[in-house]
Amino acid sequence: MASARPMVNHRGPEFRRLVLDVTARLKWFFRTENDVLTLTASGTGGLEAAVVNTLSPGDRVLAVSVGVFGDRFAAIARAYGADVVKLDFPWGKAADPDQIAARLAADPNIRTVLVTHNETSTGVTNDLTAISKIVKERDRLLLVDAVSSLGALPLPVDQLGCDVVVTGSQKSWMIPPGLAMISISRAGWEACARATMPRFYFDLASAKRSLEKGETPFTPAVSLFFALEESLRMMEEEGREAIAERHRRVGAQARDGVRDLGLALLADERVASNTVTAVKAPDGIETRELLRILREEHGVVLAGGQGRLADKIFRIGHLGWVTEADIDAALSALRVVLARMITATDNR
Amino acid sequence: MASARPMVNHRGPEFRRLVLDVTARLKWFFRTENDVLTLTASGTGGLEAAVVNTLSPGDRVLAVSVGVFGDRFAAIARAYGADVVKLDFPWGKAADPDQIAARLAADPNIRTVLVTHNETSTGVTNDLTAISKIVKERDRLLLVDAVSSLGALPLPVDQLGCDVVVTGSQKSWMIPPGLAMISISRAGWEACARATMPRFYFDLASAKRSLEKGETPFTPAVSLFFALEESLRMMEEEGREAIAERHRRVGAQARDGVRDLGLALLADERVASNTVTAVKAPDGIETRELLRILREEHGVVLAGGQGRLADKIFRIGHLGWVTEADIDAALSALRVVLARMITATDNR
Numbered sequence: 001m002a003s004a005r006p007m008v009n010h011r012g013p014e015f016r017r018l019v020l021d022v023t024a025r026l027k028w029f030f031r032t033e034n035d036v037l038t039l040t041a042s043g044t045g046g047l048e049a050a051v052v053n054t055l056s057p058g059d060r061v062l063a064v065s066v067g068v069f070g071d072r073f074a075a076i077a078r079a080y081g082a083d084v085v086k087l088d089f090p091w092g093k094a095a096d097p098d099q100i101a102a103r104l105a106a107d108p109n110i111r112t113v114l115v116t117h118n119e120t121s122t123g124v125t126n127d128l129t130a131i132s133k134i135v136k137e138r139d140r141l142l143l144v145d146a147v148s149s150l151g152a153l154p155l156p157v158d159q160l161g162c163d164v165v166v167t168g169s170q171k172s173w174m175i176p177p178g179l180a181m182i183s184i185s186r187a188g189w190e191a192c193a194r195a196t197m198p199r200f201y202f203d204l205a206s207a208k209r210s211l212e213k214g215e216t217p218f219t220p221a222v223s224l225f226f227a228l229e230e231s232l233r234m235m236e237e238e239g240r241e242a243i244a245e246r247h248r249r250v251g252a253q254a255r256d257g258v259r260d261l262g263l264a265l266l267a268d269e270r271v272a273s274n275t276v277t278a279v280k281a282p283d284g285i286e287t288r289e290l291l292r293i294l295r296e297e298h299g300v301v302l303a304g305g306q307g308r309l310a311d312k313i314f315r316i317g318h319l320g321w322v323t324e325a326d327i328d329a330a331l332s333a334l335r336v337v338l339a340r341m342i343t344a345t346d347n348r
Numbered sequence: 349m350a351s352a353r354p355m356v357n358h359r360g361p362e363f364r365r366l367v368l369d370v371t372a373r374l375k376w377f378f379r380t381e382n383d384v385l386t387l388t389a390s391g392t393g394g395l396e397a398a399v400v401n402t403l404s405p406g407d408r409v410l411a412v413s414v415g416v417f418g419d420r421f422a423a424i425a426r427a428y429g430a431d432v433v434k435l436d437f438p439w440g441k442a443a444d445p446d447q448i449a450a451r452l453a454a455d456p457n458i459r460t461v462l463v464t465h466n467e468t469s470t471g472v473t474n475d476l477t478a479i480s481k482i483v484k485e486r487d488r489l490l491l492v493d494a495v496s497s498l499g500a501l502p503l504p505v506d507q508l509g510c511d512v513v514v515t516g517s518q519k520s521w522m523i524p525p526g527l528a529m530i531s532i533s534r535a536g537w538e539a540c541a542r543a544t545m546p547r548f549y550f551d552l553a554s555a556k557r558s559l560e561k562g563e564t565p566f567t568p569a570v571s572l573f574f575a576l577e578e579s580l581r582m583m584e585e586e587g588r589e590a591i592a593e594r595h596r597r598v599g600a601q602a603r604d605g606v607r608d609l610g611l612a613l614l615a616d617e618r619v620a621s622n623t624v625t626a627v628k629a630p631d632g633i634e635t636r637e638l639l640r641i642l643r644e645e646h647g648v649v650l651a652g653g654q655g656r657l658a659d660k661i662f663r664i665g666h667l668g669w670v671t672e673a674d675i676d677a678a679l680s681a682l683r684v685v686l687a688r689m690i691t692a693t694d695n696r
Contacts, residue, residue, distance in 0.1 A: 009649055010525075040526055041549065042388050044566040048549045079548040170567060177358075178388055178526045178569030198546065200427040201389065201396045218392040219518060221526030221569065301357055 016214030018225050025232040032157040034183045037207040040221040043147035043168030046180025048076050049202035050143045050164040054191040057081030061112040062103055064095045068121035068306045073114045073145050080197045091122045094271035097130040104138045112141040118149035121306045123278030124267045132160040141191055152247045152275050152319055163188040174320040175227040247274040250318045250327050257331040266313050275319035284345045287311050298333035364562030366573050373580040380505040382531045385555040388569040391495035391516030394528025396424050397550035398491045398512040402539040405429030409460040412443045416469035416654045421462045421493050428545045439470045442619035445478040452486045460489040466497035469654045471626030472615045480508040489539050500595045500623050500667055511536040522668040523575040595622040598666045598675050605679040614661050623667035632693045635659050646681035
């Protein structure tokens with residue numbers, strides 16, 4: 001059929017219904033009355049939107065980092081000219097809320113705090129309840145990278161007072177990558193009105209104006225919106241508490257299983273993520289080779305370490321549609337392959 | 349299966365093969381030896397990448413506009429602080445290469461030219477051969493919005509010397525929106541090395557470094573990469589000349605058919621686009637109502653006018669997988685609905 005549309009006309013009634021429905025369902029999972037906007041980009045694009053819409057060049061921000069993604073959030077702010085004060089914690093540890101409080105007390109010029117809720121590179125979940133309390137009591141703006149947490153780990157956006165919260169479609173939402181979903185509070189919009197960092201594609205005010213007409217400013221990734229609607233329906237059927245509970249179960253199961261194999265976890269149990277488990281690579285085992293055998297011979301895809309953790313850890317993902325049986329299968333394969341590799345090493 | 353991957357691990361061998369294959373096939377359609385990079389964003393994100401990677405705040409640029417998308421390209425450059433000199437032509441007309449030449453001759457400070465190859469809002473294709481000759485003879489950088497042309501209309505990137513060329517997945521490439529593909533020349537990279545506009549998500553140098561490892565800097569829209577590979581295979585089967593020839597045929601057919609209905613075209617025949625036909629709304633006919641009836645009763649989706657052309661025109665798209673039979677069906681439905689609406693108007 002002749003048409004000027006990509007698949008559905010994204011300026012037509014079909015897409016209008018779709019984007020409004022998806023937005024309402026997302027708000028329920030965000031537990032927020034704030035605006036929720038969906039951008040065609042991966043999670044990093046969403047983090048960029050959080051930064052450029054709320055900050056001006058020269059603004060001092062506290063960037064709390066416990067790994068690769070915390071560093072990335074800081075790097076985005078720096079690329080756009082923010083005066084970034086970095087607060088780093090050892091990889092595998094969580095951010096210490098008291099140290100955040102001390103920094104904010106010491107420097108009233110810090111008006112904005114960037115924090116990663118769940119750090120995928122190290123398998124650590126920060127205590128966002130404690131952090132948000134400190135940041136909001138001191139009336140600073142709180143920008144949260146919740147790319148790999150929201151939907152699977154408890155994150156009541158309004159209750160915690162998070163101003164901007166970013167997540168990505170390929171994580172808890174279980175659809176392919178390509179959409180970033182962002183909530184923004186009233187204080188966030190006030191910051192937005194003052195912020196002078198340049199923005200066009202990621203301009204949230206323009207996204208909000210379009211959404212009021214049931215549209216997006218630019219052509220949206222329509223197929224992913226359809227997938228997201230379906231996925232949100234499935235997630236509602238399971239229930240948001242049940243999803244969080246399932247992630248708690250499989251997270252504990254993965255950590256127990258790893259310890260049973262005699263392996264060490266990177267993260268402290270108290271702060272270990274229920275969406276990804278980082279395992280220290282055992283001595284004498286080539287991580288890359290371990291992952292290759294698991295993938296090619298067992299169909300189990302684990303991830304290596306990122307940045308300075310390359311070859312030092314491997315990671316078991318358990319975010320999204322993952323059950324106890326999946327974790328069992330991954331652990332069994334790991335047991336078989338490790339035994340073989342250790343024997344081979346011993347016989348060398 | 350437990351995994352830290354979205355669908356395929358985008359840092360693994362499967363995606364590596366995919367992104368390298370897609371890139372090689374795209375180069376063939378771009379007819380270029382330049383780098384081609386694929387970003388997870390819609391076409392406008394690609395245009396933003398073209399601007400922020402090659403320009404610095406304060407740089408004077410000539411933004412040639414013949415419609416909504418030319419205006420958008422200019423607006424992006426302005427948002428990032430470029431000193432934009434706008435060269436506007438009446439909507440429905442093409443850009444006059446002589447006027448571009450005169451502007452460049454008059455102002456040696458203009459180092460970069462922005463131009464839309466095919467203006468979807470008015471159904472006009474600019475004479476990129478003449479324009480690129482003028483721009484490159486005068487040694488200026490040429491940034492081309494080829495979102496709705498490349499792949500369907502002839503655009504030999506290297507032969508014309510286009511420095512940065514942007515297209516989008518939902519256009520000639522016939523897959524859902526969400527990927528922007530960009531070629532960048534040696535002169536483009538030189539500009540990139542000097543350019544100081546802030547960039548992170550759309551940083552092309554970082555995309556190039558990642559592509560050399562068969563990766564993307566951030567999580568890519570994996571499902572769209574798979575779809576693109578399949579679509580490129582189909583397009584290769586038809587052949588790039590055959591695709592252009594088919595678009596010439598259906599373009600002419602659409603225009604002839606519209607004239608046969610006694611309707612007027614917005615664009616001059618000489619510059620009319622072979623991917624979209626803009627039709628002046630006949631007197632006394634409510635465009636919105638016409639499009640609604642066509643959509644709901646005939647399953648024919650035409651587009652309305654954008655910006656100041658809203659309600660003044662409607663548009664028949666014929667980009668991508670469109671055949672003569674599709675155009676016939678659209679024209680027949682249009683004939684039936686128009687006759688009915690005109691009778692109703694006469695009887696009022």
